Amino acid sequence: MQLIIACTGKRLPGWAGQAVAEYRKRFPRHSRLVVRAVTPARRGKGFDPARAVREEGERLLAAAGAGRIIAVDPGGRAIATSHIAARIADWRRSSGDAAFLIGGPDGLSRHCLERAAECWSLSALTLPHALARVVLVEQLYRACSIVEGLPYHR
Secondary structure, rough: OEEEEEOOOOOHHHHHHHHHHEEEOOOOOOOOEEEEEEEEOEEEEEEEEHHHHHHHHHHHHHOOOOOOOOEEEEEEOOOOHHHHHHHHHHHHHHOOOOOEEEEEEEOOOHHHHHOOOOEEEOOOOOOOOHHHHHHHHHHHHHHHHHOOOEEEEE
C-alpha cells in the first residue's frame, strides 16, 4: 500500500524537512509513504488568487495519481488517530492507495474538494504549511504503527 502526500511548496524549513525524513524512514514495511511536492502558483503583482488555487489544484491532483483522494482542509472533519488507523486498515484490505492533498496558502481548489472521497481537518488551529506536513506525516506513521501493532503509538 502506498500513501501519497501531494502538497504545494518545494522547500521546507530545515527542521520540517528533518522531521518528515525521520518519519518516512521509520514507516512500517507494509506501508510506503511518498511525498510529491508541486510548484506553487506564482504570486506577485496582478496575482489572481482564484487562478492560483485552480493551477495548484490541477498539479496536486496530477501528483496524487489515480487512487483514493483525501483532502486535508481546515473545513474538513476533525479526525482522531484511531480513525486514521481504521481507514488505513480498510484501505490495505481493499489494496487501495490513498493520496492526501495539502493546498497552498489560499487552500484547495473546489475541484480537489469535489474529487476527494473524504475531507479531514488536522486541527481547528491555523497551521503553517510546513507544520501541517509534519503533523500529517507523523499521524500517518502513528496510524500505521497502530495497524502493525508497533509500540510507537503508546
